Amino acid sequence: MRMKRNVRAKNRKPVVVMLVTLFLAIAPLFVLPTCAASTIISIDDAFMEAGENAVTQIMIHNVSHLGVADITLTFNPSVVHIVSANNSDFDWFWPVINNSTGTVRMGGMDFGDGLYGNIKLAEVKLNAVGEHGEKSALKISINELKEAGPVEISIPATVDNGTAFINLPPVAIARSMHRYNNVGSKYLSNATFNASASYDPDNDDITNYNWSFGDGYSGEGITTEHIYSTWKWNWTTNCYEPFNVILTVEDTGGLISTAIIPLEVYIAGDANGDGRVNILDAAYVGSEWGEECGTCGDYCWEGHDRADRADLNNDCNINILDAMIIGANWGHTAW
Numbered sequence: 001m002r003m004k005r006n007v008r009a010k011n012r013k014p015v016v017v018m019l020v021t022l023f024l025a026i027a028p029l030f031v032l033p034t035c036a037a038s039t040i041i042s043i044d045d046a047f048m049e050a051g052e053n054a055v056t057q058i059m060i061h062n063v064s065h066l067g068v069a070d071i072t073l074t075f076n077p078s079v080v081h082i083v084s085a086n087n088s089d090f091d092w093f094w095p096v097i098n099n100s101t102g103t104v105r106m107g108g109m110d111f112g113d114g115l116y117g118n119i120k121l122a123e124v125k126l127n128a129v130g131e132h133g134e135k136s137a138l139k140i141s142i143n144e145l146k147e148a149g150p151v152e153i154s155i156p157a158t159v160d161n162g163t164a165f166i167n168l169p170p171v172a173i174a175r176s177m178h179r180y181n182n183v184g185s186k187y188l189s190n191a192t193f194n195a196s197a198s199y200d201p202d203n204d205d206i207t208n209y210n211w212s213f214g215d216g217y218s219g220e221g222i223t224t225e226h227i228y229s230t231w232k233w234n235w236t237t238n239c240y241e242p243f244n245v246i247l248t249v250e251d252t253g254g255l256i257s258t259a260i261i262p263l264e265v266y267i268a269g270d271a272n273g274d275g276r277v278n279i280l281d282a283a284y285v286g287s288e289w290g291e292e293c294g295t296c297g298d299y300c301w302e303g304h305d306r307a308d309r310a311d312l313n314n315d316c317n318i319n320i321l322d323a324m325i326i327g328a329n330w331g332h333t334a335w
Contacts, residue, residue: 039063039145041071041121042160043138046080047168047255048128049202053083056162058106058121058140063155065114067148069121070107076136077102080164083125089115093122105143114148128166132202133253138162165255170206172259173197174247177300180264180273180309185229187268187325189313194223195247197298198259204251214243214263228265233275233334240266240273240334269329271309271322277329284310285326288318 040061048054085095090108097104140159146152177192211219232241242262250256269277271284288307293300293316301308312322
């Protein structure tokens with residue numbers, strides 16, 4: 001009986017080999033195709049003051065063999081009018097503007113083998129006919145989007161609509177009152193930030209000042225303070241990498257603006273930024289002993305970066321407290 005079972009097992013081996021060979025041969029047929037990036041027709045937001053003009057763009061993104069485009073843009077004619085639509089990437093382009101109904105139909109045609117990539121359908125100039133604070137949706141509808149060639153194949157696409165605002169966004173301006181900061185979770189060192197230079201071009205009030213400190217924490221206010229408990233050391237360059245601090249401001253119309261500033265944060269006691277706490281840091285503090293930064297303007301140690309480095313606790317005085325921080329952290333490194 002054992003011999004018979006062995007014979008049957010041996011007879012099955014060629015069958016298994018054949019099945020594996022067949023699978024390897026047909027496996028490539030079942031590989032899923034790589035999906036191409038989808039085509040999107042978009043229009044940028046537009047910002048303007050009452051009675052003024054602004055220019056925005058209608059783009060066709062991620063397209064291949066594009067031969068014909070026909071789209072309609074709708075808007076609120078009590079808020080904005082379309083002055084012109086031109087500067088298209090197509091060989092032939094024609095807009096039909098109707099400011100009574102709030103529509104503009106735009107057609108473009110390529111006379112070659114079709115357009116590829118990101119294509120500009122048109123630059124659209126708008127005029128603000130409404131009042132400050134009003135806005136209008138800018139909505140795109142696709143009438144035709146086809147490939148070039150004797151057989152016009154439709155190109156599927158989605159739209160990304162925009163908005164026309166009779167309002168200018170605020171301008172965010174962020175400042176760090178100390179350009180050199182140290183970890184302060186044990187030996188107090190506050191990083192202080194100021195957004196008071198931010199403004200709104202059309203004199204709207206700025207209602208919100210929000211900060212992201214780059215270490216996972218956030219704050220708010222025209223001025224704010226933050227204590228860093230960590231630092232970023234780059235082993236490749238053997239130096240610190242800054243934290244990116246982000247300020248976001250918002251006006252009464254809901255428009256926002258952001259600003260990003262890099263912020264240096266060293267380990268406690270490191271004055272010269274070499275990642276070590278030693279006699280060189282003590283020399284920094286000693287050379288600036290007794291210095292005071294006085295009233296802080298745009299920057300507390302304006303024109304005196306060496307003193308800013310020596311001010312390890314950011315209290316605007318270089319004294320025994322800074323020396324004590326060096327002594328308490330003697331020999332520490334950033335790695």
